Amino acid sequence: MKKEDVSSTIISTIETIEGLEAVRKLEELIWSKEEAVPVNQTMAAVKNGGFVLGAFFEQQLIGFQYSFPGYDGENIYLCSHSLGIHPEFRKYGIGERLKWAQKETAAEIGYNLITWTYDPLETVNGYLNLHKLGAVCSTYLENVYGEMDDKLNAGIPSDRFLVEWVLNDSKKRSKSDIEMDYPRAILTSIRDGFSIPEKMDLNHKSQTLLVPVPGNFQELKKYSLSLGIAWREYTQAVFKHYFSMGWRAVDLVKDLENPNLYNYLLQKK
16 A cells, blocks of 8 residues: 555544444554553543544545643643554554644644653654654653553563653754764674663763663564563663753654664753
8 A cells, every 4th residue: 555545534523422432442453452541531631621633545444543641740741641543554654644633633632732642762753753743752751551462562672752742832853963073972882683781871961962772672672571671771871860960852753874873952941
């Protein structure tokens, strides 16, 4: 299938029990029956400031996005809980379209901030969240969901970035910013085509630095689970340290020299 074949995909809100049941079944297909959100919960969110978006191709539900209200004691914001795409319709930009529709819908309701979590070692998600959407992160969460048995998370702590997407932020970053020779917080080597974290540097004083991460994390874990755990430990230490010192992650792009690496761009607030 070509990208233009799904150009007719329509995105709209889902508010009926039947529609939310279709979302639940799609969640089961993507993840598992245990991971699917019950319809009574999604319906309660829809009726109380949240919403569910569906992506429909030829009347078939091929993707969804589920959000509910959040409150931290001072501010009200939108929690972006989950986004999923049918396995046969991935890599066609449906996820990005759902996120932009989420932003538009949230702004219409009156939200100014959307937050969500993702694994910082999953670079497809990171590239969408930070590079394409322009979200940022300054909060690192350790083992958020405990031990997870699904195929993407099994065997490694479920650490997450908590990203923030300010809806009225009009700031644009220059694409060339990431290409400069910034210092790196992790030094790496290569073995059998996979990147190996060798040494971390927690003493940078500059305003900007790079944090490399593997661009093929799921393949890397299959090659060596212990190597995947090592990447988790290295990046956890680096991100927690620099976030606590006032840095934040503002971008993620492919490394110009090593095709198996991506680089997070960290800037001092």
